[in-house]
Amino acid sequence: MSLERINVTRSSMPSYEEYCEEIKDLWESRWLSNAGIKHKTFEAQLQEYLGVPYLTLFANGHVGLEVAIDAFKLEGEVITTPYTHCSTTHSIVRNGLTPVFCDVNDKDYTIDAAQIEKYITDKTCAIVATHVYGGVCDVKAIDEIAKKYNLKVIYDAAHAFGVTVDGKGVAAYGDASMFSCHATKVFHTIEGGITAFKDKDILDKTNKLINFGFIGPEEVAYVSTNARMNEYEAAMGICNLRHIDSEIARRKAAYDRYVQRLSGVPGIKLIAPQEGVKHNYSYFPVFFDGYKYDRDQVQALLAEGNIFARKYFYPLTSELACYKEQYGASVANTPVAKKAAECVLTLPMYADLTVEDVDRICDIILK
Numbered sequence: 072m073s074l075e076r077i078n079v080t081r082s083s084m085p086s087y088e089e090y091c092e093e094i095k096d097l098w099e100s101r102w103l104s105n106a107g108i109k110h111k112t113f114e115a116q117l118q119e120y121l122g123v124p125y126l127t128l129f130a131n132g133h134v135g136l137e138v139a140i141d142a143f144k145l146e147g148e149v150i151t152t153p154y155t156h157c158s159t160t161h162s163i164v165r166n167g168l169t170p171v172f173c174d175v176n177d178k179d180y181t182i183d184a185a186q187i188e189k190y191i192t193d194k195t196c197a198i199v200a201t202h203v204y205g206g207v208c209d210v211k212a213i214d215e216i217a218k219k220y221n222l223k224v225i226y227d228a229a230h231a232f233g234v235t236v237d238g239k240g241v242a243a244y245g246d247a248s249m250f251s252c253h254a255t256k257v258f259h260t261i262e263g264g265i266t267a268f269k270d271k272d273i274l275d276k277t278n279k280l281i282n283f284g285f286i287g288p289e290e291v292a293y294v295s296t297n298a299r300m301n302e303y304e305a306a307m308g309i310c311n312l313r314h315i316d317s318e319i320a321r322r323k324a325a326y327d328r329y330v331q332r333l334s335g336v337p338g339i340k341l342i343a344p345q346e347g348v349k350h351n352y353s354y355f356p357v358f359f360d361g362y363k364y365d366r367d368q369v370q371a372l373l374a375e376g377n378i379f380a381r382k383y384f385y386p387l388t389s390e391l392a393c394y395k396e397q398y399g400a401s402v403a404n405t406p407v408a409k410k411a412a413e414c415v416l417t418l419p420m421y422a423d424l425t426v427e428d429v430d431r432i433c434d435i436i437l438k
């Protein structure tokens with residue numbers, strides 16, 4: 072097969088010269104980690120870009136979620152969904168909390184807010200929900216439920232960097248929102264994560280938790296971890312942030328071409344745009360339900376054409392080997408998530424993906 076390989080994602084990069092220019096100071100300062108100049112600059116730029124006053128930078132998105140949950144000092148049950156990255160469920164369980172799996176809705180595959188209340192017990196302490204594919208959860212309904220039952224709301228916003236709702240950054244909703252800055256995401260710092268907080272006290276606590284629990288040079292108050300972002304990662308973030316709007320615009324061109332080619336085809340379901348939401352075109356999920364090929368057949372046909380699509384999210388986290396025994400029975404409560412996991416294929420999606428590439432992919436699917 073001589074056609075060029077197309078992977079599901081490809082990292083956006085600044086020019087080599089731009090990155091080298093950005094990291095030059097580090098040779099002079101010899102300050103490579105622990106809230107150096109790049110870290111501080113990047114943090115200030117992100118507060119502005121994301122429209123949030125309080126945020127912490129992390130070594131990766133997962134610890135951004137796990138440590139943020141720790142900062143709330145929660146106990147008991149957390150309502151969440153199994154249609155997500157295993158990171159979401161791990162961050163709950165690794166904090167000693169019990170995940171209670173609620174189904175997703177069949178429009179955007181985020182948590183079905185109408186079903187949350189039936190899972191609330193006197194042990195429920197929080198809702199941890201994922202903004203799936205950059206589509207936004209029903210944040211207003213979730214806020215109301217949280218207020219009524221006095222629950223914390225923490226979003227896995229790993230897919231949602233740059234997304235806005237009614238003109239406001241998505242992190243304006245909930246008590247905390249984690250954005251992953253992994254190399255494969257819309258916006259990246261090589262490895263990295265950003266968690267935005269509503270409350271300054273939780274921010275301050277988190278900033279101690281990312282640094283082993285140190286509260287002074289000789290005093291450690293919390294049993295914690297090292298979850299800090301380093302200066303080279305922050306420098307990559309500074310460079311990538313300069314180009315994020317044009318990168319998202321380039322993604323939109325590929326996204327629009329997919330929609331043009333694949334919408335209205337019987338047996339192929341796409342996610343409709345959400346009202347009031349400015350999307351980041353982070354993924355292009357397609358659901359094959361009653362199409363002439365099933366999902367696995369489409370994946371195999373694409374692979375023959377040197378195109379590698381992925382199944383995000385499959386399997387459900389409640390069906391992973393590490394959770395199946397304890398939580399596998401909950402799958403009966405999450406039929407929409409189960410069906411989605413069986414039908415979904417996320418097609419290649421990145422800023423460099425051309426309209427010709429999209430046509431090459433769609434030609435195979437529609438053949």
Ligand SMILES: *Cc1c(COP(=O)(O)O)cnc(C)c1O
Nearest residue numbers: 131132133156158229251252253
């Ligand atoms: C990528 C991802 C994570 C983990 O982020 P890392 O930066 O890779 O640690 C968590 N949740 C979701 C939904 C993700 O897609």
